[in-house]
Structure formats: C-alpha cells, structure tokens
Amino acid sequence: ESFLFPRLAGDEQALKNSLIHFFELYDQDPITAAFPPQPYFLANNHYFFVNRSLETPASSQPSREIENLVCQGRWKTVGKPKQVKRGNTIILGQRNIVDFVTVEGKRTGWRQYEYERILDAPIFQTVVVVHIFYQLG
Template identity: 55%
Template sequence: FQSLTFIKRAVLRFILNRQILIHRMAAAIMFAPGITFAPTEQQIFLQYLIPKIQENEAALVGSPITEFDIYDQDPISTEFPGHEFFPPDEYWYFVWRVPLSPSSSKPNRFIEDLVNDGKWKQTGKPKIIKLGNTVILGKRNTLDFVTVEEKKTGWRMYEYERILEAPLFQHMVVVHIFYRL
C-alpha cells in the first residue's frame, strides 16, 4: 500500500507542477475581449487552492483570485472587489475560515452586521471533487446566505476545501460567490 500511495503522490505532484506551468504561461498572455474567468473545479484545486495552502506564491502570480474575508460582512450590502475577467455578479476569493470553537471541526459562518444579520447556510451534501476516477482533490460545499429569519437572499456560495483527516480543520478555502434570483 505504501508504494501505491507513493506513486499516487508522485503522479499528483507531476500533474500539479504541469498545471502550475500552464497557469503561469496563461497569466502572461494578453486575453482577448470577451474572455471570462471560468475554471473547472479541478483547476480551482490544482492551480489555486493547493498552491495557496502550500504557500507557493510563485504559482499564484497573475492569479485573479485574491484574499477577501466574506465571513466578516453580509453579501447584500458588500461591494465585492472584482477582477476584469470575472463574469458580472460573480466573484472568487481565497478565504481564511475560523472554527466555531477551538475544538470544532465546523466553520463559523454567522455574520453579525449592522445592516443584515444572517449566515451562510449549507444546502445539500458536499460534492467530492476528483482528479480522474481515483485521486480526491477535495470537496465543494454549497451555501446560501439566509437572514436571521431563515429567508433566502439570492446569494449563493460554492466553498472549495481540501479534505483533511479529522480532527484537522481546513482554514484556507476558495469560494465562488454569485447572485441568482
């Protein structure tokens, strides 16, 4: 089993390094008008989240994804910093999450804002994101922003996180936020 794990890690490392090289080359190219940021879920992990977790800043040069504390303010009254390649009313950020308590494995998603109190409420089951059929990259959580009265606001967020062995808490995630009626 150890040699199989070693081979999987070597293959994943090779693919990750290849994806980083492709990303660097793409960042250096001037995009034509009409091009929008639309990464695959695998690219979110391989080109953005994994390098960010590994503190590989060189791999993130030219990245349109920046850090933003979405859990510090409600999306209704927030002016999101965007990027020229983001589609209208869609945003991607690196977000540092904090647990509900020091021993909790669940993130604190409550927002106490002077304008709109609420929370990001998870809907449905997490989707497992794989590379091919065997290598698990992480999972995607779907969350809706709801008021304290549990009313949906139209704001939805996909939260991409690596899957760590319990009791480890994954602080850094990538989020994709968008508004839908």
C-alpha cells in the first residue's frame, strides 16, 4: 500500500526516498541476476517495482519470459492469488506466488511474491511490486 499505490497514482514526491526502485526482473534469471544492493532488507530478499507485459496481445496473463536465460528454467505460478487486506475488511490487492523452476519442473529455491492492486475494471497492470527471495528446501 505504501509503495504500490503512490507509484500507480504517479506520485513521484511520495516515492522520492522510497526503499523500492524499478528493476528489470525478466531480463535475467534469478540464479545469475546481479541484484542491486538493498541494505534495508534481509540477505537474498529483494523488493522491486517490476514492469510486466502481456503474453500475447489477446491474453490477460502476464509474460514472465526471461530475455537472457543463463540457467535453464522458467517462472511458474503456484496456487491461487491471495487477497491482501487492511484489517479484515478492506481489500487492497492480491498476491501471486511464482517459483523459478528447472526445465524438469523442480524448484530452484527462488520465489517471488507479486503484489498487484485489484481494480474495479479488469485492466492489466503493467507495474507491480515484487518481493523476490531465495529459500532453502
């Protein structure tokens, strides 16, 4: 709420000293990615604004295809989106879980939580907040 809403509203002043910045997540795989340092977050935990595009012009699904794939794998959606609420009643958006898996479908340990706002109209959101992290096991 503190980061995504001002970004979607174009409130640059509110984001002037933001801890979250844009990162082209789908330009490289997470295993070999050169994540910029973020000293305010735990090791192997990164938060970014990420630009998304559609799989195809007729699709409503985001493309998570990696441009410069070094380690063979892909991003795979896991489970159903979960509502993000303020308190118990106000729905702010939803969280999608996406794992980076090998071509055989095995988890690599890299996961992202993709946060997007739920809008009244079904409009594809090109900017989301992503929390990407590595977890063992």
